[in-house]
Amino acid sequence: MTIATDLTQLSPVKTESRFMNFLKKLKDNLARYYKGNPAAIIGSAIVGTIIVACLAAPLLTDKDPNRRVARGHQPPSAELWFGSTRAGKDIFSQVLYGGRSSLTVAFTAAAIATIVSLLVGVTSGYMGGKVDEVMMAITNIVLVLPGIPLLIILAALLGEVGPVVIAMLLGFTGWAWGARVMRSQTLAIRNKEFIIAAEVMGESKWRIITVEIIPNLISLVAGGFVGTTLYAIGAQAGLEFLGLGDASVVSWGTMLYWAQSSAAFIVGAWWDFVVPGAVIALMGAGLALLNISIDQVSNPKLRTGAYIKIWKRMKADVDAKRRGAKA
């Protein structure tokens, strides 16, 4: 058996081409993700559009969301696309700038919750024994605490809480479910032979967790992040609607708060509450679709790919031929 000593056969380890390889792999992975996955396409489109619009707020509107620019409760018009609030502020601008606040809080909360759940779940699942028992006891307690009432009480205790505090509240109370999911998946992986092989080979526990186990959990992490974002948007809007947020900061939730306290429903100024509500719902739908699409990637059996249509057509043809031949 000749051994390849021809050095031209060795792959170049230069940094530049490693980067190009990485980009190419990224492109391939994205293509694979979107192919035949309508949930991914639509979900990304919705979420992407909303995020980009909020980031590009100064380009899309020249009105300051905090200043009075028109008479109160003006219906939507060419000048004010979404009408104005009771205080005469432009709702369109408020949606865009308020979105920045809402989305930042939501993503931060999701990030906190995902990181904590990953750390707790994987450590608990991998270490087993006493560590596992203690961590699971804590997780179960946090899980059982009623979420929204706890948030209300905490928020009320702290007075009016700004977005940062809300993000932290949501993050540190919303990790428990994800931790359980990460733990059970880690347990499933933990007994696979490649983990035993890594241990026997002398790999350190820390490296096993970060290099061998966590990469297998990527789709769970992504799904958990998206799901927690969805939860955080709704929870934040709920808290602010109840008046527990900082009402002077513009966000989708406070827009609802002001709409309610200015009796928009009664006076018929539907645009005041429909617009923020619709945006929240739309964002939620987009995130839910993204979540579904991630599930489909990790479990190909859930896919509703093009092959089903082809199969149905072929089956109909074959059945027709058989029935024809029978008669």
Next chain:
Amino acid sequence: MSVQRQQDEPIIEKPSIYVEDLVIDFALDSAMFNKKYMRAVNEVSFILKAGEALAVVGESGSGKSTCARALCRLYEPTSGKIYMQDVDVNDKKNKLSQRQYAKEVQMIFQDPFGSLNTVHNIRHHLARPLKIHHPHMSGDELEQRVIELIERVGLSPAKQTADKYPHELSGGQRQRVAIARALAVGAKFILADEPISMLDVSIRLGILNLMADMKKDGIGFLYITHDIATARYFAERTAVMYVGHMVEWGNSDSVTQNPQHPYTQLLISAVPEAGIRKERKAMAKKADIPLWKPESKGCPFAERCLQVKPECSQAMPPVTQLAEDHFVRCYLYEN
């Protein structure tokens, strides 16, 4: 006591692993007091020599996999010793020899689909152990060694294989990668736990032949299997285990062609032989395989043996040497 070492045999020059009276118990519950145990391995002794293979044959519950895992130090022996070159490998004070042992004894597993991590390519699987055990190896040298290993196990073209991910390889190819990984760590002994039983039939011989070639390079094998035919084909020596006890062992041909223990005879007669429909007389009584506990006494096969004698349920029979390399533990041969 030790039965494989002849009294005047010199300390073995080639590297070897010597297992003496290994006992492994597992807890059946998690009670604090009065814990119940089951005995998976009961006073098993054997030698693994470099460049040779020892097959351990048995059915499920025989304890053969547990032995292999104990040899890998995945399980702590309840009692008994494992020596590598006359050094006790479980001696906690001797850290250096523990690390050395970990390097030189590696395991390959039954399931080719579970033994590789699907998120890493083959290059990573082989480069990691090289980096752990040779921290000063440079990038180019590392790559060269990876390519060498891939070619050593018969996979080509090597560079393309290195870039592939496990799901792009067949079961046989993955098993070859697992063997390459064991070599990358620096294994001198490979514990193979049913390495081919989940592979396609036509692929199995390729893997066995690869392992036979590696024996010529001085690698010693512990070959765990339920398939006696491949044990005879691949291993110079065979040991038969039943419910945690080694009941017969020695030269593979002696044990398979001339089995003496009633259990071995039952096992050999049960193997289908191409197209020959044998008239089989009952070779054992129908009984469940017993759960062995530390307090259990006697020969585990006593309940099923047709030639059982009163002493069989009293104590485990002593070792009888039938030929130069053929040993059995059975009261039928006690002299």
Next chain:
Amino acid sequence: MSISKQPLLQIKDVCVDYVTDNGNARAVNHVSLDIHPGETVGLAGESGCGKSTLAFAISNLHNAPALISHGEILFEGRDILKMDDEQLRAFRWNETAMVFQSAMNSLNPVITIGDQLVDVVLAHKDVTPAEAYAKGEELLQVVGIHPSRMKSYPHQLSGGMRQRVVIAIALILRPKLIIMDEPTTALDVVVERDIMDELFQLKDKFGFAILFISHDLGLMGEIADRIGIMYAGKLVELGTADEILHKAQHPYTKGLVRSFPTIHGPKVRLEGIPGNPLNLLETPEGCYFQARCSLCDSECINNMPPLIQTQTEPSRLVACHKVQPTSVRVEMPA
């Protein structure tokens, strides 16, 4: 055992396709096979050869993305593929039963085995529950299990006993054909031996036909009258057990037979078959075995070898350009 001339089951030119986003994989490729009453036919091959797919097709059990796209399966003259749901229900288990590889996958873990036996009887026969229960006890005794185990749950039985229960469930309606898909692969060799011996006795007693699917040629040689070898969805050789094991003609069959080291034979270095199984989404123009065959030449690369009769017996068939036929050419469409 006299084999009557009229076949019980006729598989005629059947194709089963798996529809995927990357194209159609033809898992069973124009396969024809006859099984006569009381006969045991073995189907051997490795993973991906299509033997299990064919077994599922016989009871029309396939769901998306699998599709039986061509051919007929005639059971006592009636085409199973043309049956509607009612007729299929009456057909399944009454006429044909299946025993799968892993008993734990076939048995419901939360129902006692007695209830599972009774369910099967009540689903197909108009009897009282008490009569069904008595039938269940009878069958358990037939397979060597004490009737008191009717009240046990599957996890309370050993692996061998569970497989016996599965065989009892298959036999309970006295079907004419039993399809066994690797029934003993997951069992220890001693248990496997006991079950095979009992199966033989049951077959002698009840006279059912068996389609025995396995990769273990040695085991198949003991129980089968005829053996068919499948590779990449095609039937490449068919003959009596003796002919296949000792006078194989197709290179794949020869390689397969040589892949089993024996306990008592001479100890020689065996080679198995080089290469890897074929990817069904990338099939070549010619013979599917070309990449692994030592006799391959340009004819093999370009033309698919037809399955032809090579001896005077019509049931000795081989699909290989390198095997000379001695009589009439029975051409199967490629």
